[in-house]
Each structure stands twice: as C-alpha cells, then as structure tokens.
Amino acid sequence: MTETAHIQHGDIQTGARRHLPDAPFLVAARGGTPSRVPVWFMRQAGRSLPEYREIRAGIPMLKACFEPELVCEVTLQPVRRHGVDAAILFSDIVVPLVAAGIDLDIVAGTGPVVAHPVRTRADVDALSELDPAAVAPVAEAVRLLTAALGETPLIGFAGAPFTLASYLVEGGPSRNHEHTKALMYSDPDTWHALLGKLAGITTGFLRAQLAAGVDALQLFDSWAGALSERDYREFVLPHSTRVLADVADAGVPRIHFGVGTGSLLGAMRDAGADVVGVDWRTPLDQAVSRVARDGSPTVVQGNLDPAVLFAGDEAVRAHADRIVAEGRAADGHVFNLGHGVLPQTDPTVITRLVEHLHGLPVR
Secondary structure: OOOOOOEEEEEEEOOOOOOOOOOOOHHHOOOOOOOOOEEOOOOOOOOOOHHHHHHHHOOOOOHHHHHHHHHHHHHHHHHHHHHHOOOOOOOOOOOHHOOOOOOOOEOOOOOOEEEOOOOOOHHHOOOOOOOOOHHHHHHHHHHHHHOOOOOOOOOEEOOOOHHHHHHHHHOOOOOOOOHHHHHHHHHHHHHHHHHHHHHHHHHHOOOHHHHHHHOOEEEEEEOHHHOOOOHHHHHHHHHHHHHHHHOOHHHHEEEOOOOOOHHHHHHHHHOOOOOOEOOOOOHHHHHHHHHHHOOOOOOEEEEEEHHHHHOHHHHHHHHHHHHHHHHOOOOOOEEEEEEOOOOOOOOHHHHHHHHHHHHHOOO
C-alpha cells in the first residue's frame, strides 16, 4: 500500500508512506526479530560499481545529486546487484548547504571546498535558511524510488550540524579541525548560533525526504569522533538532539552514526537515536552496553571493517559471523560496515557477503 506523504502545519503525516511491516531492516531497526539478518552498506551506491562509474561519467557530483532520474538509478543499482535489505538515497552530505545558497564545490580527490569559510558572527548571520524549492529534485527522486523499490525500504540521510559546521569553518575537509575547535572554544555564542542555523537546515532537508516517503533516516556526524565526550555533550549534543526530535513525529527509525565515536556512543544515543551506528573499532557487544537505556529497545548497526572485504571470502565470512554473534547482545542488529564501501572493493565480494548473511540464523 502506498500513499503520498505531505507536510501540513509543520507536521509530517505519519500514515503517509509505504506499509512495510515485514521488511527485515525495519523490523530490526525497531528492536524486533526479523526473518533474516538485515544488511545494507554505507556507500553501497558508488565507485565500487562499474555501472555507477558508467552512468556518472562526465557528470559532476553535485549536478548528479540534483537530477532525480539519475539519483533514482544510482540508488537502485546496489539493490539490484547485491540484494541488500535497504536502499540509501544517493546524495552528498553537503547538498543541503548548497540548497541554502552556500558557495561550495566537491573537488575530486579533496572533497567539499567552501568558497568563503564561516568564522565570525557576521558570517553566521549571513547564512540563509534551506530553500524548499532547491531540494525539490531530491524529493522527486525519493518519490521515484518509493515507486520502484517494491518491498525494499529507503533510507534518507543528512549530515549532522557539527560535521556540516566543520566543513564550513575549515573551508573543506580537515585532519585536526583546528579552526572549528578554535571557534567552539573561543566564541561559544557564535558557535551555538552556527549550529542552530545548521540544525534548521538539516531538519528541513530531512523533513523534505520524509514528506516524499523515505522509510528511515540516518544522521551522519562523520567528524564527531574528533571531540571528547565532554565537548560533544556541551557543544554538539543539544543541536543533534533538536534535529532528531524535530523528525520524531514521522515515526520512522532514526539512525545516528559517526566515525571514531566509540567513546561517544552513549551520548549519541542520548541525542534521540533509535539505532546507533558503530564503526569497526568497537565490538558490537561492548557498544550495546554503552547505548542501552531503560524503557526502549537497544538497536545497533555495523560494523565490519571495510578493509576486510579485501581479505578473501573465508576471512569475510569469519568476521561477519563474529559480528552477527556480537550483535545478538542487542534487541535488534542491522549488519553494515563500520564506514563506507571503499572504491576499489570487488562488488562480487559484497554480493557473496549478503548471500552469506541471509543464510545465518538471526538468534
């Protein structure tokens, strides 16, 4: 059954998306026992697939993210090839920044580069809100996908305020985040004003995807692992909490993920996540003990090291078996990598891994 999602008086109408009660990914994400071990992969649509490289040839990344038919096709490619249990919208973490009028580009071999870094209160005050018309192509891609995916859920996503801020303040990717931390420590008022604006942009982007019909959301705080737990709770947690709270009325699973965040997992759960993504550095059973909270299911996602996919099928299966066993400590477990698929990964290895996981007992 499919209905059209819409936003009315600021509320997302929760009966407005596909009814997929038995989808293994969604069952596990809500803490239930699915019919099989559910699996999807971050960056499953991308450079590891020859069909992706062919269709993207000559098309800049940001242009591709705003072409609905192309977004739809690229998102579908790993579902067709691998038989994964969820699709994730093909997009980029900086798309909502572009939709808010920020001058940036994605430079091959570097990543997002911001023309004018944001480092003063005047810079923050000059930032615009998300333009709903600018993300209309993304919403259209979601509508195309929900019509094409059948019983496979679609995950929407956005970057968390801290990670978006790190790009804006640094002017691009950074190893040490020195400008970001300098602003955070030296001018907390400007810092919180910046993250407040970015929380609004992120929320708007996620709600546009929800209104178009996505079945789950993932909030990526890719660079949060650069922070101590104390700093995370003071400077980041209130803003991520706001984002996750502002999309709670949709009733879809909300996943929160960061890299190198083993010490932050409990705080990331406190932000309001239904599912906590875990990178490969923290065993899932240990992660479960850090994120468990009374009164709600404990659900984790992860966490195979992407490099294991280069080690041969025997090693891949052994590590997958271990991770599934560790994941049984949780009420629900969604198998994934501990970060994204690396570009040189042989896609046939991923397909065989999915087949192996689907043959394992859930409990």
